Amino acid sequence: MIDMDQAFIDQVIASRNCRPGALLGILETIQDHHPRKYLPEETLRYVARKLNIPLARIYSVATFYALFNLQPQGDHTICICRGTACHARGSRGLLESIRLELGLTGAADGEPESLTSPDGRFTVRTVACFGQCALAPVVEVDHHVCSHVNERTLEREIAAISKDGEK
Secondary structure: OOHHHHHHHHHHHHHHOOOOOHHHHHHHHHHHHOOOOOOOHHHHHHHHHHHOOOHHHHHHHHHHOOOOOOOOOOOEEEEEEOOHHHHHOOHHHHHHHHHHHHOOOOOOOOOOOEEEOOOOOEEEEEEOOOOOHHHOOOEEEOOEEEOOOOHHHHHHHHHHHHHHHHO
């Protein structure tokens, strides 16, 4: 970890540490600051030392909340709902389609929570439920919720964010 990152983390901790539930805000701010939007292990160790909190507690928070990432994320994030309604309306097919389109490899049966494309441009995540079952299948593309998604609309969304990235 470079000194600039340590200085930033020190500043974040100093500004938030006296608040109830400070750890969530501290980790979120640090993750948002990271260019790949994740919490590296060395960062978690540093935060644990600075807050005098066991590393296991830091990890339990970072792994419990879906908003935290322990692996580098792509420039664009695509979240596919795998809840019952979305599954019944084809979200598994959407997941398989996008995996093929983006060249993602990994355990298909286990449906990993997050896969990043080899070029680092896209991260595809699955979530248990967005709570928007009437709109199934639901996919979130760069924090924009898309409803009643099919393979064609998903391809258009990916093409649109790919085109924006080329500008």
